[in-house]
Amino acid sequence: MRIVMLGAPGSGKGTQAKLLQADHGVPQISTGDLLRSAVAEATELGLIAKAVMESGELVSDEIVSAMIKERFGHPDAARGFILDGYPRNLAQAEDLNAVLGELGIELDAAVLMDVSTAVLMKRLTGRRTCSRTGKLLNIYFSPPEELDACLAAGGELLQRGDDNEQAIGNRLEVYERQTAPLIAYYRKRGLLKPVAAQGAVDEIHARLRTTLGLA
Template sequence: MRLVLLGPPGAGKGTQAQILVQTYGIPQLSTGDMLRAAIAAQTPMGLEAKAIVDRGDLVSDEIVSGIISDRMDEPDCANGFILDGFPRTIAQAEALNHMLDRKGLHLDAVVEIKADPDILVKRIVKRAQESGGARADDNEEVLRKRLDVYVQQTAPLVSFYANEGLLRSVDGMAPIDDVTGAIKAAIGGS
């Protein structure tokens, strides 16, 4: 099963991806996690990405696409994967389609986790306080900028994937188990 999870920052994509990983035995390909790993390792790409992420901006399509393409070639992706954080733009979605075509693959579904932006800000600020502010992007100013970027650049993917017949929308403001159930029902899983 090959899935894309869409939704604004803090909507629960990472939480739901982990549940789906356990359920379907396929890996989560989180650009955020991959970028944070590169930042923590202080690789040249990681240092470049850190400056971009700390500003609340998005890393270039070229860097992200390369990371994703290489990761899809790993053996644990043979039965599918869950893309979390990619694609973020129409250009990335088109690049993903070409990438999958070259690999002889296709997406099974794109799940949009809908969430209220004001509640998300409160959720993320609370997460930062509880974790001691472990992530530089977990502050209200950066989060609001990320939400604005999401609305401008990523939200158009909803129409893009609806036109391709792949979009499935669920209410991300429901309790975690209810969101999981809605996702499984939407993608035809059990």
């Protein structure tokens, strides 16, 4: 299983990637995790990335691609991988294609977590954390008894500062501009597999498994 997870912020791609990892024992690979790990371990690439970030610049696609290639060489990735949040743009998609070519492997699928903008806005603007228990909730989707339980225990439903409509609108705009073109890119290559990403997590996961031929 060698797949790319595509989808807007709030589409659930990270959640579904973790479930696939648990089901099949192949690693979920996130560039954010790779960067943090490389910096913490002070690897050669990590030191380069740290210097770039400390200067206030963005880590280049070349550095990220090198980290991805290195990660593919780890034993746990021999049976496959789930790329979560990479590639983010067409340049990174081409870089990934080159890395896979060098290693003599191919992608099996690019999964698109397909969900409407209206649902995304509710998922993101509705996110809350119970100040008492730390439990993640959603004022639109969580059962009322869970929300009430937090309040009854003396907790508050806290919202992240960047979960307001303006900030989320900006994030979705960036996604549409930079990442959405990947849909056409992978469709052209016959790799795109859309999955309806609305509903309960287990329902979405069942649809994902069916789409990937794992059911």
